[in-house]
Amino acid sequence: MFSSNLTMMTDLYELTMMQGYFLNGNNDTVVFDMFYRTNPSGSAYAITCGLAQVIDYVKNLSFSYDDIDYLRSLHIFREDFLSYLAGFHFSGDIYAIPEGTVVFPKEPLIKVIAPIMEAQLVETAILNIVNHQSLIATKASRVDYAAGGGVMEFGLRRAQGPDAGTLGARAAVIGGCTGTSNVLAGELFGIPVQGTHAHSWIMSFPDEYTAFKTYADMYPDACILLVDTYDTLKSGVPNAIRVFEEMRARDIHPKLYGIRLDSGDLAYLSKKARAMLDEAGFTDAVISASSDLDEYLIDSLRTQGAAITSWGVGTNLITSADNPAFGGVYKLAAIKKADETEFTAKIKISENPEKITNPGNKTIFRIYDNETKKIKADLICLVGEHYDISEDLKIFDPISTWKKSTIPGGTYHMRELLVPVFLNGQCVYESPDTMSIKAVCQQELDTLWDENRRLMNPQTVYVDLSQPLFDLKRRLLEDEKQ
Numbered sequence: 001m002f003s004s005n006l007t008m009m010t011d012l013y014e015l016t017m018m019q020g021y022f023l024n025g026n027n028d029t030v031v032f033d034m035f036y037r038t039n040p041s042g043s044a045y046a047i048t049c050g051l052a053q054v055i056d057y058v059k060n061l062s063f064s065y066d067d068i069d070y071l072r073s074l075h076i077f078r079e080d081f082l083s084y085l086a087g088f089h090f091s092g093d094i095y096a097i098p099e100g101t102v103v104f105p106k107e108p109l110i111k112v113i114a115p116i117m118e119a120q121l122v123e124t125a126i127l128n129i130v131n132h133q134s135l136i137a138t139k140a141s142r143v144d145y146a147a148g149g150g151v152m153e154f155g156l157r158r159a160q161g162p163d164a165g166t167l168g169a170r171a172a173v174i175g176g177c178t179g180t181s182n183v184l185a186g187e188l189f190g191i192p193v194q195g196t197h198a199h200s201w202i203m204s205f206p207d208e209y210t211a212f213k214t215y216a217d218m219y220p221d222a223c224i225l226l227v228d229t230y231d232t233l234k235s236g237v238p239n240a241i242r243v244f245e246e247m248r249a250r251d252i253h254p255k256l257y258g259i260r261l262d263s264g265d266l267a268y269l270s271k272k273a274r275a276m277l278d279e280a281g282f283t284d285a286v287i288s289a290s291s292d293l294d295e296y297l298i299d300s301l302r303t304q305g306a307a308i309t310s311w312g313v314g315t316n317l318i319t320s321a322d323n324p325a326f327g328g329v330y331k332l333a334a335i336k337k338a339d340e341t342e343f344t345a346k347i348k349i350s351e352n353p354e355k356i357t358n359p360g361n362k363t364i365f366r367i368y369d370n371e372t373k374k375i376k377a378d379l380i381c382l383v384g385e386h387y388d389i390s391e392d393l394k395i396f397d398p399i400s401t402w403k404k405s406t407i408p409g410g411t412y413h414m415r416e417l418l419v420p421v422f423l424n425g426q427c428v429y430e431s432p433d434t435m436s437i438k439a440v441c442q443q444e445l446d447t448l449w450d451e452n453r454r455l456m457n458p459q460t461v462y463v464d465l466s467q468p469l470f471d472l473k474r475r476l477l478e479d480e481k482q
Contacts, residue, residue: 155318
């Protein structure tokens, strides 16, 4: 787990294609785009995540003696190709949208410009890393939005393995969670770890009150008591209040205290528990809830007036249960022969218009409204295009081209999203720490309109093609028809 060298974490066909390029003397420089086609979970956006792990992967790309011996044992690779792999290192360029950024379909999250053998090898790992973490970060942002904050990630025991649980916790915190129950994630990524106790703690004592009192004596500054082991309103909450009263009598004032509900009608129980706690004078006591929560159930509970101030979300978050795959793809966009100075754009054609790729060496400009600081649209364009923000900007839907808009000059500003990460094989980007990325993500989410963030049927954010890119794409499509 978390090996520093994931070179062999690749699909076999990446290596067989590499051998084919090698044997045919093809090491043209290419452009590959990693992007996705559909937002997950019915969202109008996604959160890109996982770049730090991609950087670690690329930095450590090399084949060990054991790797070469294993590949030799498959009896499908020639010795001259294996010798090439033995000295392999990445020498190309990588551009990426920084982690925590709000992104939309068809936008290159990562762009690889490298000799084709190198660009081919990194495909699988990039997709594996970015797809998973972007999925979980996006799901976490939706859960956090529904809850209005105060969400703890605690799905490790239900995650699809140690890596998914630990890197998923990192992504969940970036997306909006306040912390995680995963201690390893806390140690590796410097994120807050949180937790209470299990029903087994209560059951291991002669009675519920003794269990609560013992826990409170050990952890007076973080005393959240699980009250639904036997009877929430007749036993659990009264015993918790008794312990809190004893703490108050001893002049113990916890930094954080309260109860946790893990079963039953959370709306009804939380309102009744709130009334009992308030009547006893514990108006600042936290009411935490868990029990198979997701953004839709949380939204419903809040609509019902549930008196819940903290949310523990596990399975449905760490697995993104309603949408368990992100669907990112990695497609060839341009080729430059050794004797050429310019890239030749390439396009993948499909019967499904949504699957037709955007050709060429591209970048992305995000257009913001000067007054609201909200996103107006994103513009995918060819590298080298320039825009004067003092002039009117005309944009149009690349599919429904009759949908057009003119943004008056002086009312908007633009930001290029793709930044250099590797140049000539050397890393030129320093990835921020996880909590800094989380802060960036919150700023990014604030640039969305409320209509973009609603859970059901959100308003789509416009992602348009520049006129030069649109014309290039149309010309390539027409050429293919002939």
